[in-house]
Amino acid sequence: MNEKTQDKVTSRLEAFSDGVLAIIITVMVLELKAPHGTDWVAIKPVISELISYIMSFLFVGVYWGNHHHLLHLVKKLPASIMLANLHLLFWLSLVPFATGWMGENNFAPFTVATYAVLLNVCGIAYMVLQKTIESAHKDDDELKQLMKKQTSKEIFSLASYASAIPLAYLNSYISVAIFFGVAIMWLVPDKELLGKDNWSE
Amino acid sequence: MNEKTQDKVTSRLEAFSDGVLAIIITVMVLELKAPHGTDWVAIKPVISELISYIMSFLFVGVYWGNHHHLLHLVKKLPASIMLANLHLLFWLSLVPFATGWMGENNFAPFTVATYAVLLNVCGIAYMVLQKTIESAHKDDDELKQLMKKQTSKEIFSLASYASAIPLAYLNSYISVAIFFGVAIMWLVPDKELLGKDNWSE
Amino acid sequence: MNEKTQDKVTSRLEAFSDGVLAIIITVMVLELKAPHGTDWVAIKPVISELISYIMSFLFVGVYWGNHHHLLHLVKKLPASIMLANLHLLFWLSLVPFATGWMGENNFAPFTVATYAVLLNVCGIAYMVLQKTIESAHKDDDELKQLMKKQTSKEIFSLASYASAIPLAYLNSYISVAIFFGVAIMWLVPDKELLGKDNWSE
Amino acid sequence: MNEKTQDKVTSRLEAFSDGVLAIIITVMVLELKAPHGTDWVAIKPVISELISYIMSFLFVGVYWGNHHHLLHLVKKLPASIMLANLHLLFWLSLVPFATGWMGENNFAPFTVATYAVLLNVCGIAYMVLQKTIESAHKDDDELKQLMKKQTSKEIFSLASYASAIPLAYLNSYISVAIFFGVAIMWLVPDKELLGKDNWSE
Numbered sequence: 001m002n003e004k005t006q007d008k009v010t011s012r013l014e015a016f017s018d019g020v021l022a023i024i025i026t027v028m029v030l031e032l033k034a035p036h037g038t039d040w041v042a043i044k045p046v047i048s049e050l051i052s053y054i055m056s057f058l059f060v061g062v063y064w065g066n067h068h069h070l071l072h073l074v075k076k077l078p079a080s081i082m083l084a085n086l087h088l089l090f091w092l093s094l095v096p097f098a099t100g101w102m103g104e105n106n107f108a109p110f111t112v113a114t115y116a117v118l119l120n121v122c123g124i125a126y127m128v129l130q131k132t133i134e135s136a137h138k139d140d141d142e143l144k145q146l147m148k149k150q151t152s153k154e155i156f157s158l159a160s161y162a163s164a165i166p167l168a169y170l171n172s173y174i175s176v177a178i179f180f181g182v183a184i185m186w187l188v189p190d191k192e193l194l195g196k197d198n199w200s201e
Numbered sequence: 202m203n204e205k206t207q208d209k210v211t212s213r214l215e216a217f218s219d220g221v222l223a224i225i226i227t228v229m230v231l232e233l234k235a236p237h238g239t240d241w242v243a244i245k246p247v248i249s250e251l252i253s254y255i256m257s258f259l260f261v262g263v264y265w266g267n268h269h270h271l272l273h274l275v276k277k278l279p280a281s282i283m284l285a286n287l288h289l290l291f292w293l294s295l296v297p298f299a300t301g302w303m304g305e306n307n308f309a310p311f312t313v314a315t316y317a318v319l320l321n322v323c324g325i326a327y328m329v330l331q332k333t334i335e336s337a338h339k340d341d342d343e344l345k346q347l348m349k350k351q352t353s354k355e356i357f358s359l360a361s362y363a364s365a366i367p368l369a370y371l372n373s374y375i376s377v378a379i380f381f382g383v384a385i386m387w388l389v390p391d392k393e394l395l396g397k398d399n400w401s402e
Numbered sequence: 403m404n405e406k407t408q409d410k411v412t413s414r415l416e417a418f419s420d421g422v423l424a425i426i427i428t429v430m431v432l433e434l435k436a437p438h439g440t441d442w443v444a445i446k447p448v449i450s451e452l453i454s455y456i457m458s459f460l461f462v463g464v465y466w467g468n469h470h471h472l473l474h475l476v477k478k479l480p481a482s483i484m485l486a487n488l489h490l491l492f493w494l495s496l497v498p499f500a501t502g503w504m505g506e507n508n509f510a511p512f513t514v515a516t517y518a519v520l521l522n523v524c525g526i527a528y529m530v531l532q533k534t535i536e537s538a539h540k541d542d543d544e545l546k547q548l549m550k551k552q553t554s555k556e557i558f559s560l561a562s563y564a565s566a567i568p569l570a571y572l573n574s575y576i577s578v579a580i581f582f583g584v585a586i587m588w589l590v591p592d593k594e595l596l597g598k599d600n601w602s603e
Numbered sequence: 604m605n606e607k608t609q610d611k612v613t614s615r616l617e618a619f620s621d622g623v624l625a626i627i628i629t630v631m632v633l634e635l636k637a638p639h640g641t642d643w644v645a646i647k648p649v650i651s652e653l654i655s656y657i658m659s660f661l662f663v664g665v666y667w668g669n670h671h672h673l674l675h676l677v678k679k680l681p682a683s684i685m686l687a688n689l690h691l692l693f694w695l696s697l698v699p700f701a702t703g704w705m706g707e708n709n710f711a712p713f714t715v716a717t718y719a720v721l722l723n724v725c726g727i728a729y730m731v732l733q734k735t736i737e738s739a740h741k742d743d744d745e746l747k748q749l750m751k752k753q754t755s756k757e758i759f760s761l762a763s764y765a766s767a768i769p770l771a772y773l774n775s776y777i778s779v780a781i782f783f784g785v786a787i788m789w790l791v792p793d794k795e796l797l798g799k800d801n802w803s804e
Binding site for chain 1 (some may be wrong): 692704
Binding site (some may be wrong): 013016019020022027030079082083086089091093096097104105178 | 220
């Protein structure tokens with residue numbers, strides 16, 4: 001198989017993933033029901049829905065950025081990578097559902113814990129995709145190094161999400177703060193710490 | 202017509218199909234209404250909707266994968282292929298509707314049978330697209346071989362879906378098991394059986 | 403500006419249009435409310451919604467095909483073409499709304515007439531886009547010829563849609579038959595008549 | 604990093620943005636509930652929703668056009684640009700929500716003022732993206748000049764949107780007229796004024 005064909009394969013996987021991620025991120029806005037009144041009192045119950053929306057927007061946005069850089073390194077595309085990618089998209093596709101449930105119930109502990117579980121599962125699915133790509137590119141050193149650097153951040157994220165599950169029953173706003181904290185950790189470039197952008201080439 | 206122009210034609214057909222498939226797969230999540238309570242009792246009625254969602258996600262995911270590989274082989278694009286592709290997308294676009302109906306009614310026999318009919322029609326539309334592509338590429342041996350290998354799997358799928366129609370009235374969970382079985386058959390690579398990935402290049 | 407840059411411009415216009423068209427065509431399925439019963443009686447009121455869906459799917463599908471071939475010929479991209487394209491997308495974006503209204507009201511004359519008006523406006527917007535492209539490519543003979551061939555078909559379509567407006571008050575099914583007739587006229591290749599596919603290169 | 608890789612990076616950022624913008628622009632049509640009657644009386648309450656839809660369609664359409672030309676100039680893609688782009692998309696994603704609220708409440712002053720605030724925030728987010736791109740391309744003179752030309756138009760837009768906030772309480776239709784005025788200012792090419800298309804290359 002020549003170079004041209006391979007290019008096309010990766011680009012369609014990216015196009016499909018971009019499509020699904022773009023829809024996931026935008027579809028959540030449909031859950032924000034326009035309030036029926038026209039003043040601050042009417043908009044108040046929308047606040048918790050808005051906060052969940054912002055949180056999930058950041059979460060999916062971070063995934064898009066990381067997914068973007070991960071697929072950038074893919075040079076061959078066995079069925080296993082396509083499956084692992086579909087698996088990740090499946091869990092991410094449940095984010096709008098979990099977001100709507102949490103927002104509608106004003107961050108009730110059970111809904112926040114469910115959300116935390118979903119974030120954990122998404123994180124694991126992402127690591128599975130990473131490992132799948134790694135095992136298909138065994139002699140690619142650049143890829144290995146980039147993965148190693150990210151793994152510590154990912155394990156920290158998973159541990160944070162896991163701690164947010166029981167903490168939701170103590171005070172669900174602690175969990176919400178954890179979700180935002182992790183998202184910001186991913187969004188702020190590591191430039192100062194590592195001398196390099198985490199998202200730059 | 203030169204090579205460059207032809208490339209562009211195929212890529213836009215793929216982009217449009219990817220868009221439609223990405224929307225079909227994601228839009229189904231909108232059918233999952235966030236439960237109004239916040240405990241396991243509230244989430245229970247959602248379970249059957251969730252199962253139908255997973256099933257249809259797998260189904261459309263398999264179609265995306267196969268469609269991806271099929272179009273990969275297309276070298277010319279007469280109107281007939283564009284029509285056959287639109288025809289396939291039409292039937293696939295009804296999947297969210299059938300999924301929502303089945304999930305909402307806890308796998309009532311009639312809804313499961315309807316779903317099985319739709320899967321059958323989608324399968325036939327896919328075979329029509331395949332034949333159309335084949336007849337437009339009469340001297341492409343690589344394409345012919347790949348098609349032959351897939352056809353037996355497709356006929357087995359169609360037979361399974363057909364058997365799921367009457368079986369739904371016996372016990373609809375038998376049909377659901379068949380749907381999952383067929384999806385898994387497509388997702389698991391044939392590596393062990395045929396010495397080759399079904400989705401790899 | 404070099405060739406490479408120009409390529410990119412056209413491809414993003416196509417990508418955006420494809421995105422909008424893919425969403426328009428798929429979003430209509432959301433209007434099909436899953437019936438709450440589980441037998442033929444429950445599915446009956448869905449029939450007229452299903453028919454409108456099929457009609458609009460064909461209509462938007464034809465537009466996608468024609469738009470595809472039209473943009474294919476674009477070699478420069480002044481603001482005027484981008485505007486004319488946005489203008490066309492605007493009217494097409496109202497198709498799901500008109501479709502839902504007509505389906506929900508069992509083809510009541512007023513809704514069918516409104517639908518016919520919208521199809522007319524879409525057709526005019528398409529011709530405006532065509533003229534805009536033509537006037538930006540004054541010395542492109544290939545483009546001029548293709549346009550001439552299509553124009554007679556387009557005028558016939560517009561006349562048919564126009565006749566469907568008053569006919570809807572006589573019997574709305576006559577109008578529905580006209581809509582289907584025009585769609586089929588576009589979908590069936592002209593091969594026999596003109597010795598050439600209308601959608602092939 | 605070579606030229607080829609860089610190309611791919613930008614194109615995926617564009618594809619994702621196009622996806623999100625296409626969904627934003629189309630999803631608003633879902634807010635247009637098909638009227639349940641079938642005559643002019645039934646369609647009347649839809650009019651104000653339709654006007655808000657048209658307004659937001661124009662607004663997002665203008666953003667797509669400008670975004671298109673802005674990204675066209677991007678030659679490197681540090682994390683900061685990706686973040687600034689995500690930030691812009693976030694605010695734009697709230698447009699369907701604000702549109703629905705305003706349309707449903709017949710341009711009640713509070714909803715129109717909220718809409719004006721959102722347009723302002725989107726405008727600021729766009730300028731932030733512009734500055735971010737500018738500071739990443741310090742020695743690109745072509746980019747600097749194009750930015751300078753646009754900046755005056757942008758500041759005029761922001762001032763107009765800002766004035767629309769208090770004016771909504773005087774008469775909300777003045778604000779609506781301002782929104783349309785600004786959109787039209789962006790859509791009409793500057794050819795006559797500046798001797799150059801604002802959207803052409």
